[in-house]
Amino acid sequence: MMTFADLALILFNGMAWAAATFLVAAGLTLIFGILHILNFAHGGFFMIGAYIAFTLLQLAGVGGVPLWLYLVVALASGMAVAVLGVLADLAIFRRLRGVEDAYVLIATYALLLVCDGAVKLIWGLNFMSVPTPDELGGAVFLGDAxxxxxxxxxxxxxxxxxxxxxxxxxRTTFGKLIWAVAMDSWMAKLLGIRVGRVLMITVVIAFGLAGLAGGLLAANQSLSPSLAGVFLLQAFGVIIVGGMGSIRGAAIAAVMLGLIESFGTVFLPDYPGILFFVALAAVLLIRPQGLMGRAQVA
Structure with a gap:
């Protein structure tokens, strides 16, 4: 029989899964959910952010890791990956605008392979770890949970x-510009909006969020070249279930899928992830546009 502690732990694990996945999906929501760029390299830049955080903490040379330093390093990782986003936009994404999705898919997958090769070349194949911040090494007890x-x-x-x-x-002017460009870039250009600049800034923000997520979640992962795919599938699932272009839909989907995944881990331990895919398929069959999808950007 399930106790209160068991239920509390399942709910908590689901929320932790949802939060971690949404951190990764945040940048992907901008670049995939709104601008319709199938960026399979997003996971690679999340991985690079985690490795940059690891390197910066190694260079700091401190015995423990205070929380303030961990946060500063995560922000620095996000900024470093944002700079890579500028280079990626100039070299790749700018050339992909207006081409068929198949070419975008191939190009971003190739970029993912480049990220994978760069990590192997710079940091090697060995597993690495980032210490948990000193202030976050304990636990909170809620009854027996x-x-x-x-x-x-x-x-x-x-x-x-x-x-x-x-x-x-x-709530911001730039957000409204992003929506305008996403809905009709031709009309936005006629209205005087600098479409190219809006797209580039959006890509940079998306890359920065990927790097920030990598830095924040670095202590929760074993760093290896396979890290790129750990959250990517879940992040795409969150965006698809939430609805293309809906930030709030992605958040709701993350919580829903996180709870489903958490219950599945407890009740179907021999079939890890099976309920996630069942839920994803069910939403796509019942409501293909997602929970809160916007028809004008679908």
Whole structure:
């Protein structure tokens, strides 16, 4: 019989999964959900962000890792990957605008392979790890349920990422420019909007969010060249279920799929991830545009 502690732990694990996945999906929502660029390299730049965080912490040479340093390193990782986003936009994404999706898919997958090769060349094939910040090494007890403090930190970061991205897209002038370009770039250009600049800044923000997610989640992962694919499939699933272009839909989908995944881990341990794919298929069959998909950008 399931106890309160068991249920609390399942719900908490689901929220932690949702927050971590949304952190990765945040940048992908901009570049895939709104601008319709199938960026399979997103996971590669998430991985690079995690490795940059590892290197910066190694260079700091401190015994423990205070939380403030961990946050500064995560922000620095995001900024470094954002710079790579500028280069990727100039060299690749700018050339892909207006071409068929198949070519975009091939190009971004090739970029993912480049990221994978660069990580192997610079950091090697060995597994590496980032220490948990000193202030987040403990746990919070809710009755008999044990909740790691770092997981609570991830949940808080996911919530802040949602609030920030939602405010950017719904409450700022630049967010309205992004929507205008996404809905009709030709008309936006006629209205005087510098479409190329808006697209480039959007790509840079998306890459920066990928690097930031890598830095924030580095202590929660074993760093290896296979890290690129750890969250990518889940992130795409969140965007598809939430609805193309909907930040709020992606957040709702992350929570829904996280809880489904958490219950599946408990009740179907021999079939890891099976309920995630069942839920994904069910949503696509019942509501192909996603939970909160916008018809004008679908």
């Amino acid at each position: 044990i909740m790691p403090e770092f997981a609570l930190f991830v949940v808080a970061c996911g919530l802040l990422a949602f609030i920030g991205l939602d405010l950017l897209m719904e």
